[in-house]
Amino acid sequence: MRRIGVFVCHCGSNIAATVDVEKVVEAAKTFPGVVYAADNKYTCSEPGQEAIKKAIAEHNLNRVVICSCSPRMHEATFRKTIADAGLNPYLLEIANIREQVSWVHTDKEKATEKAIDLARIAAAKAAKDEELFTSTIPIEKRALVIGGGIAGMQAALDIADAGLQVTLVEKESSIGGKMVMLDKTFPTLDCSACISTPKMVTLSQHPNIELMTYSEVTHVGGYIGNFEVTIKQKAKFVNHDICTGCGLCETKCPAKVTSEFDQGLGKRPAIHKLFAQAVPNKPVIDKNSCLKLTTGKCGICSKICPVGCIDYEDKDKEVTKKFGAIVLATGYELIDWTKLYGEYGGGRYDNIITGLQFERMVNASGPTDGKIVRPSDGKTPKSVLFIKCVGSRDVNKGKSYCSRACCMYTAKHAHQVLEKIPGAKAYVSYMDVRTPGKGYDEFYMRTLEDGAVYVRGRISKIYPEGEKLISLGEDTLSNSNVTLETDLVVLETAMVPNPSAEKTAAMIGVGRDKDGWLQEAHPKLRPVETNTGGVFLAGTCQGPKDIPDTVAQASAAAAKVIGLLYKDELETNPMISKVDPQKCAGCGFCIEVCPYGAIELVDFPDRYQGKKIMRKVAQVNGGLCQGCGACTVSCKPGAIDLLGFTNLQILEEVDALCR
Amino acid sequence: MSQMQEELRQKAKELLEKGEVRYIIGWGKGRFHHRPPIFIYQAEDVDKLVWDEYCVANLGKYLLDDKFPEGKIGICVRGCDSRAVVRLVQDKQVKREDVCLIGLPCTGKVDQEGRELVKCRDCMHRNPPVYDIVLGEPVEEKGNPDRFKRVEELEKLSSDEKYEYWSNVFDKCIRCYACRNVCPACNCRECFVDQYRVGWQGKQKNCMQNQIFGLTRAYHIADRCIECGECERVCPVGLPLMELNRKLIKDLNSLFGPYEAGVNPDVKPPLGEYRLEDPEEYM
Incomplete structure (x- = not known):
């Protein structure tokens, strides 16, 4: 016989203010199979849980219904409670009368009616609950980190430092990601390379880390604790086992193509390291631009290589490995503004560049050796306009969200212009200035004191006039039109998910939100987990972030992986x-x-x-x-x-x- | 027509003599204008095969009576039979390599008074879309411009009027399950109506339970209905079952794009497929 107990929670005033809890208790007593019903101020608290255990013992309850918050909040808590009282933990039903009733309704009478309905439904289901039993599966004690940017590196290092094996897969020929492209990092202005390259080296030398650069995940099978992942190692055409990384080949290679790393501002040879401090510090041949591989004529690198490590016959290789957990750290790209903003020339004017191009330019190891110049003529600009929110917070053309890091790096860019070019003018067109971070607002204030001119309003059109760029806009603070005449315009464009993340996410079964960012299991309570067990998120693959937040999330993901892999066996969910x-x-x-x-x-x-x-x-x-x-x-x-x-x-x- | 019949008998004889098929499913001569299905095992019996304007029944479903055959089965297919076989193959109930489809382009069938059948009037595919052998010349497709006309009329009714309309329809249903038995989309091992489960399909014959049967069946075959119209043809009380099926096809088309079941073996039914771009209005 079913003996159901119903426990209705006040949740302080969260529920009780909108739902007549006593009325729900009285109604519950009339439901079929219910032998006991009571209310409690905070059911999830220690006394609340004790009251449930006591009632189970006193009234010989064999099914429990709790009317409280969402089961995503406290289902695990209450399952443990009834298990402690000797019941099978799956003989529990939760009626969500907080998120689905009190928080979304105002009319107390109707809300109470709905709460009673939900309680009745839960009691009817509880009557048909059967005991369920978990089983255990063994865990492969090795983690896979996909993406070798700062998020992936941090997660890999944290997991490896805890004594677990890690494989880090990066699609480029070097780890480092977007962070190594940057010049300085806000708000402290420490050099980005100086703080990220030591991490790269530590990672490559770590005994617990296997580094697989120039590689891509092509298939993911299996499940939490036992993933089977196929990784494709793209042909490097350079035998990294014997290459010393001397760099001679790079200096002689005749095939020069646009450098992706320098955001199109410089050239690189076909055989190349991603950048000077690349890890591993050995080159690969880009098969699409190598003369030997495309036309069959050349072979200079092979002739001059002192150790003979060039291998034009190299082929893609596939390896399959087992992993217990996966961290996705696939990062971001910048939105392609040229397709969206015709009013800014759509990419026709050389002197309109993106923030990341500006970063490469101002970087001492960049294509201009750290000099800020106009791409059209190489002259130093005397005035620069920065436009924020290009693609961000723009529902009509770009994305509805805020890209979070732009306000701060724009302040940094403006500061760098004023610092590096004496007498230069820096203008910033903005909608709002958002500086919620430690030392962030102080940094923005400092930029203002440096002399940056902030104009509140969007730029509606940019066109060239002589050597100058004319930007038309509005100053919404003075309600007047503004016309800015500058030598250079920098667009601070929106972050969008890395396009390769879509395929990876689909392979693993991780959801994506409307903008394509990978979906966390719960925005507040499970921010680094996904709805697929054993798969975690780190960094900007989950949403726009700055470096401090990315690193924090990566360490959080690592903690989750360590927590999972430190167990010898895993309990499976019996609700399958x-x-x-x-x-x-x-x-x-x-x-x-x-x-x-x-x-x-x-x-x-x-x-x-x-x-x-x-x-x-x-x-x-x-x-x-x-x-x-x-x-x-x-x-x-x-x-x-x-x-x-x-x-x-x-x-x-x-x-x-x-x- | 008689020339096609001769060609069919010739072809059947050839297939049986060469041992390419173990038997052939076709239509035979019954009483008056009836053309019941016939199963020909011997080459000397091929003259029992009939092909004329009375060959009405959809043959696809008979494959389910021999799901693990000891040899290949030859089966005569018009457009509708061909689509039925494609659906059965897609539902993994029949293996494509187990059947040899003898295609017969069709110009529509008639009843004993010589009137074109409703199901043939509404036909979208007179030529078999999939076949191994085809006899005769392809015939011109006439399409069905009025395919959703009746559905559109019904959609204009108010909710109450619709309820009354369908209540009247299912009030007449005698739950003989002829529609299900003839339907090539219905290929479950145990139909939901035959299962005994608490809270499941009631076994009483009343309007309420009839509605549950009719509506559930329509949903179950929503993306598998090949519009052969057999359900409506065999219904002893003449229920307009295709109206319900076409409403679901129309809705599927507007939600997931144009789709015709059983026409292309490589196109999966929209409800049996997960695509990232599937609409999620409820999210």
Whole structure:
């Protein structure tokens, strides 16, 4: 017999202010199967949990319904509570009367009515709850970090320092990411390379870290604790085992192409290191621009290499490895403003550059050796206009979100212009100045004191006139039109997700938000986890961030990985799909709709018209299944059921609501 | 027509004699204008095969009676039969290599009074889209410009009027399940209506349970209906079942783009596929 106990939480005034809690308790006493109902000020508190345990013992309860906040908040807490009282932890139902009732309604009478409905539904489902049992799976004690920017490096180092094995995969020929492109970092103005290159070296020498540069993840199978990942190592055409990194080849290579690292401002040879301090400090041949590989004529690098490490026959290699956890640190790119902002010339004017191009220019190891110049004629600009929010906070043309780092690096850029070019003018067109960080506002104030002129308003048009660029805009503080005549314009463009993240995320089964950023499991409470077990997020792949936040999140992701991999075995979620092979016709619709690749068709011995035959039926991999239930609705004969959310339970809930 | 019949018998004889197929599913001569399905195992029986304006029944479903065949099955396919086979292959109920499709371009079938059948009037594919052998010349597709006309009329009704309309329809249903039994999209091992589960499809024959049956069946075949119209043809009480099926096809087309079940074996049914760009209005 079902003996259900209902516990209604006040959540201080969070629920009680909008829901008549006593009324819910009285109503709950009339639900079928309910033998006990009570309220509590804070059910999740120690006394609240004790009250539940006491009631279970005194009233011999065998099912528990808690009307409180979202199950995402405290389901785990209460499962433990009832387990402590001797019940199977899955004999618990939570009616969310906070997020779904008190926080979203104002009319107390109607809110109470809804709370009672939700409680009734939960009690009806609880009556059909069955005991569920977890099982354990072994864990592969090795982590995979995808992306070798500052986020990936920090996560890899933290995990490796904890004594666990890490493989770091980076698609470029060197780790470092976007941070090594930068000149100085706000608000302290320490040199970006000086603080990131030592990390790169430490990482490459770490005994627990396997570094795989010029490599890409091509397939991810398996599940938390037991991922099977295929990594493609692109052909480098240089044998890194014997290459000494002397750099002679780079000086003689005749094929010069636009440097991606220098954001198109400089040239690089076909055989190249990504940048001078690259790690590993050995070159690769870009097969699309190498004369030997494209035309068959050349071979200079091979002739002059003192150790003979050039190998034009090198091929892409694929390796498959097992990992227990994955950290995604795929980073960002800048929005392609040239396609969106025709009013800024759409890329036709040489002297309109992006913030990242400015960074390369002002960087001492950049294409201009640290000199700020006009790309058109190499002259030093006497006046520079910085335009913020190009692509950010622009629902019509770009993205709705704020890219978070731009306000601060614009202040830094303006400061650098004023510092490096005596007598220069620096203008900043802005909508708001957002400086919420340690030492951030002080830095902005310092830039203002340096003499930067901030104009509040958007620039509507830029056109060249003689050697100058004329920018038309509005100063919304003085309600007047402004016309700015400058030698150089720098667009501080929006961050967008790295385009390669889409494919990687789809492979692993990680969701993306409307803008393509990887989706965290919960924006507040599970900010580095994803909805796929064992997969964590670090840095800007999850959303725009500055370096301090990126590093903090990377360390948080590392802590989660360490916490996971330090266990020897993993408890699996028992709320997974289960197939009835007698009903299953093997159509495979469930396989197509499963976002986690958790279902496969397997042979099932059967009899058919007097013959022994082998037919196909669906089978769920308990390690991969996340219990989303997509398969159950795709199954016409109802051969798949989700344990803990069975068809029967859902029908009972609907019936209870219609009662 | 008789020339095609001769060609068909010739081809069937050839296939059986060479042992390329173990038997052939086609239409045979029944009483009056009836052309029941016929299963020909011997080359000397090929003259029992009939191809004329009365060959009405969709043959695709008969493949489900021999899902693990000991040899290849030859099957006569018009546009509708061909689409039925494609659907069964897509649902992994029939292996493509187990069947040999003998294509027969079709100009529509008639009833005993010589009137064109409704299902043939609404036909979108008179030529079999998929076949191994095709007999005769391809015929001109006439399309069906009025495909969704009736659905659009029904959509104009108010919710109450719609409810009344469909209640009247399903009030007449006798739950004989002929529509399900003839439907090539219905290929579950155990249909939901036959399962005993608490809170499931009630076994009572009343308007409420009939509605649950009719609507659930329509949803189950939403992206698998090949519009062969067999459900409507075999319904002993003449329910307008294709109106319901076409409404779902129309909705699927507007949500997921144009799709016709069973025409292209490489195109998956929209509800049986996960695409990143699928609409998510409810999110």
